Amino acid sequence: MPQLTDEAATERAPTGGGERPGTWMTPQEYGASRAALWTGACVLVTDGDGRVLVQSVDYRSDRLLPGGAVDAGEAPSAAAAREVSEELGVEDRYPRGLAVDWIPADTPGFPPETRFPGEVLYVYDGGTWSPERIAAVRLPAQEITGIDFVEPADLASLMEPGDARRALSALRARINGGGAVLLEDGRPTAPTALDRLGVLRTRRSPHRGTWHCGPVPEHLPAGDPAGWLFAPDGRVLLLIARATGEARLPPPTAGATAGGVPLGYRYEARRAHPRTAARLTALPPGPDPAYARLLATPEQVRELSDWGLAGHAELAALHAARARLALPVATRTPLTELPDHGARW
Known part of the structure; x- marks a missing residue:
C-alpha cells in the first residue's frame, strides 16, 4: 500500500533535497487509483x-x-x-x-x-x-x-x-x-477433482426405480450389480467417466473386500439391479483408464446422481449396513481422487 500524505505536505524529503522515498500519494490520488467494481x-x-x-x-x-x-x-x-x-x-x-x-x-x-x-x-x-x-x-x-x-x-x-x-x-x-x-x-x-473431471457437465442418467430390501427374487431378471465399497473413514468408492463426467457406483468386484452385506435391489425397467455393501481392503491398479476413482461420502454420491425418492430408501439401508460393518459416519470432505496404481487399507 502506498504511503499517504497530506496535500499540503512538502514534496521535499525530510532530510532535504531529492524526492520523498517510496510511493507517496494524496488521499485523492490514492482513491482515484483504486479499481471501481x-x-x-x-x-x-x-x-x-x-x-x-x-x-x-x-x-x-x-x-x-x-x-x-x-x-x-x-x-x-x-x-x-x-x-x-x-x-x-x-x-x-x-x-x-x-x-x-x-x-x-x-x-x-x-x-x-x-x-x-x-x-x-x-x-x-x-x-x-x-x-x-x-x-x-x-x-x-x-x-x-x-x-x-x-x-x-x-x-x-x-x-x-x-x-x-x-x-x-x-x-x-x-x-x-x-x-x-x-x-x-x-x-x-x-x-477441485469435481472441476477437473467436469462432473455434472452432462445430464445425469435417471435411475428412479423402486427400492426393495432383501435378495432379488428368483423370478426377476437381474443385472447391473453395484457395490457400496467403504474405505475405513466411512467414505465409498465412486467412479467418474472422464469423457462425460458421469458419476456411477463401481461393480462389487472393483476391489478386495471383506464383510460383504447384501443391501437390496432397485427395480427398474422390469429388471432388478442388486446392491451390496462391503469393507474395501485394497484397490488394484486402475483397470480402466476411462474412469477416475474417487472417495466420497454416500450423501455426495447421491447428490451427483438422479435417483429420485428411491435414493432416500437406499441410503437408509446403506447406513444400517455401515453400522453392521462397524464403520464410522463419513464427514463431508472434498472428494479425493485415488492414484492409478491403487491403494491398500
Missing part, C-alpha cells in the same frame, strides 16, 4: 432431485439465479436475502457462501452506456427446498415471469456462459464440502 449477490437453490432453480425475467431471454445488485452500504448476504424475498416471496437468511466470482469489465452483454467496470459477485447457498416451500413461491407483478428447476448440465444452454459456469462451479463447491471457492469469470482459481 460493481457488487452483486445471488443464491443457489436446489430441489430434492438436485436440480437448480433458475428464473425467467422480462428483460432478457436467458435464465438467472435469484439475486441482483448489492445496494450502497448493504452487506452482500443481506442483499441476497432481500433479492430472494423481492423476487420469489421467500423470507430467509443465507449465511453460507459458496463462491466469490470476479467478472471482467469486457464481459459481453452490458450496454456501452452502463460503462460496466467489472463486478464481484457473491454466490450463497440457498439449500434444498421442499415441495411445500417451492409451492409457497410468490412472484412479483413484474420482472420475474417464472421459475424452473433444471438439470445442472442444462445450465449451459439456458444461461449466459459466465453465469452458467458460475452456477455450476458453486454447485460443485457445495457438493465438494471444502468451503467457498474463488472464481474468475466463473472458473475456479484452484479447481
